[in-house]
Amino acid sequence: MSLKHVILTLIHQAPSTGYEINKSFEQKIGYFWHASHQQVYQELAKLKKTEMLTCEHKPQTDKPDKKIYSITVKGRDELRKWLHQSLPEKKYKDILLVRLLSADLLPLDKLCEQIQKAAEFEQHRLDEFLHIQKQCYSDEQKKYLSALDKRLFINMRKGILLAEAELAWAKEALETLQN
Amino acid sequence: MSLKHVILTLIHQAPSTGYEINKSFEQKIGYFWHASHQQVYQELAKLKKTEMLTCEHKPQTDKPDKKIYSITVKGRDELRKWLHQSLPEKKYKDILLVRLLSADLLPLDKLCEQIQKAAEFEQHRLDEFLHIQKQCYSDEQKKYLSALDKRLFINMRKGILLAEAELAWAKEALETLQN
DNA sequence: TACTGTTATGCAATTATATGCATAAGGAAC
DNA sequence: GTTCCTTATGCATATAATTGCATAACAGTA
Structure with missing residues (x-):
């Protein structure tokens, strides 16, 4: 429901690779949203398939190739729509x-x-x-x-x-x- | 991972029906653990199948029949084991x-x-x-x-x-x- | 040279949750 | 008398998240 929008938010701020997004989750974003790297890559694939993101392939010689994702107009519309929705109830787990x-x-x-x-x-x-x-x-x-x-x-x-x-x-x- | 143990905890306190457990989740327990009624009934079925719980069928005339679950020795052992495990890291979602x-x-x-x-x-x-x-x-x-x-x-x-x-x-x- | 860590991606399988629908009988309200 | 609430259970499907495994090249270190 929301991981999708968290990722859209991050890519909306600046085009990024899956790796960079994972870094964000491990660092600052991790304090208010948790996601594993598998989840992120899967979600990126889904977002590309539904045309919320476009993907540019960047081959590298010294390191593994990169895929740089950018948000599309459709993706930005979806994000804007989500931002205006009322917040779902918090689901406490302690x-x-x-x-x-x-x-x-x-x-x-x-x-x-x-x-x-x-x-x-x-x-x-x-x-x-x-x-x-x-x-x-x-x-x-x-x-x-x-x-x-x-x-x-x-x-x-x-x-x-x-x-x-x-x-x-x-x-x-x-x-x-x-x- | 944990819903299982939350339910075991509740039934360990006192034998209960699925309905009662759901009530707990809606009321007091809801403040520190969230679960839907479908989740609860499914988990109860699983816990019965794995012999963590036993089930006593109580037919009623005026209301739908009840299933009263009680914890087994195996269930209590499982619960005790879980209680002694170290806490998993919190997964923030805000x-x-x-x-x-x-x-x-x-x-x-x-x-x-x-x-x-x-x-x-x-x-x-x-x-x-x-x-x-x-x-x-x-x-x-x-x-x-x-x-x-x-x-x-x-x-x-x-x-x-x-x-x-x-x-x-x-x-x-x-x-x-x-x- | 073998081990560890970083960069970079992902699949497959399982488990956990959510969503939508279904049933059924009694009581209270309108 | 019909509609809504409470009691009481559940299935089927879909989506979200976890776990385990895999690949690959370079860089540092022991």
Whole structure:
């Protein structure tokens, strides 16, 4: 439903290869959308078949050949249409919360360990975001952000706020469990 | 991967029918795990076939017949095994953040409308949680929580903290966009 | 020279989810 | 009396996502 549009969004920003799109998913985009490389290549093939994208073949001598995809008018129309649709309901999936429900089969210390580990992961995420914030968005820089940079800033802020909430929860949860 | 274990968790707590499990997903469980009724019935059939669950058929005269599922020893072992596995990485999917990236195809006012709508949904969620918190977890009551109630409390707290973070983000985002 | 990592693509098979439709009986509302 | 809601189950099909495997050339390193 949406991976299609995520990819269209990326290629709309700039023509790209599957490899580059995969890199985006591994790096920045990965914080708010997850996709494997197989999924990406399959989706690109589908988008080409339905004429949302065109593909230019770029042979290379030293490295494997590239396929550079560009968005078509049809693709841009589809993207615009999707952007105007109302947001589908969020589908929450939080394994840790499920595990809490059957913790009588999981010793308290093991459970706390899992919460601890999840917290460390979030801390790592948060640190990365905070680093970006420091580097790219000083109070001075924030005054003169372009429209695009504003949007990137907002996205990063969500990463920060959610990671902080996760961390606050983990702390509280550990205290309550071990009280 | 996990729906299986979510269902095992629920039936481990108490033998249930597919209908009851679906109710759980629509209500409380829905806040941290989403599943449709078709998915649930199919998964129950699979779990029965693989002998994780047994099924007792309860004919009823006034209403459609029930199938009451109970967890088997094999099912409980499977659940315990899963509980001890380390958590898989979270797979983030946030459509709103994707949409922010291609906002040049979406007028600012429409974008803000979508953020506003998402915020209203979160506010509704938050209100429900806060209501539960007020009803069930007064300062006095919190002192004497059973192990299970503690876990339920922790889950609810996550709902509250995350919803608050979403709301804080939405407010900030709207301010930045409209500055 | 063999191993590891990066660039670059993909197929095949399976599993997980979603979409649409179907049945059936009781009760409440209009 | 017909329409809608709740209880209770499910099938068939379609789409999305994961898992495992495969290819290939170069570059660095041990």
